[in-house]
Amino acid sequence: MIGCGTREDKLYYLDWAPDSEVKGGQAFTTSGTRPERERYKIWLWHKRLRHASFGYLKKLFTSLFFSLDVSNFQYDTCELAKSHRVPFRLSSNQSLVPFSLVHSDTWGLAKITTPAKARWFVTFIDDCTCMT
Known part of the structure; x- marks a missing residue:
């Protein structure tokens, strides 16, 4: 489970806590160790910039990735949504x-x-x- 929500009319509203972010089954809070805070900020910028790739975010915010590796950030929904079909053989x-x-x-x-x-x-x- 990656989140919870409530249904109002025909829409579902996600219940995000204001000081935490849930991604891939893990919650990251703004309080905690420095890597946890940086991890939270990276996920926040990922959402703000319309799910930009983490490689792109590392170029923009190099200081956030100082102690973190890009390969540790995976979001299956983004990867599937950005995938392209395999080209036809010539x-x-x-x-x-x-x-x-x-x-x-x-x-x-x-x-x-x-x-x-x-x-x-x-x-x-x-x-x-x-x-x-």
Whole structure:
């Protein structure tokens, strides 16, 4: 568990204590040893700067990371949200003549129809010219 909250209408409000921060199941308070205070400030800046990477935060706030290692800071949600898909492998089979290889894709069933009452869409892409 990384936090608790209460539901009001259709929204959930997280119950954060004003002097502590909960991340990854651990609470960090503003009171305590210097590394604990620095750790708290790092998490605070991480949130303030829209979940900036910890490597970036280390460049901005080098003094906060003086006794702490960047690899100790992990936030699974941020890592998953910032991940990108693996790129497609480059193909060695490219068409040199138009219309000798055509890729197609279908999409549908659309909930909203077009003026022509179309609910399915098909695209055709020529491999040689990349025309659609």
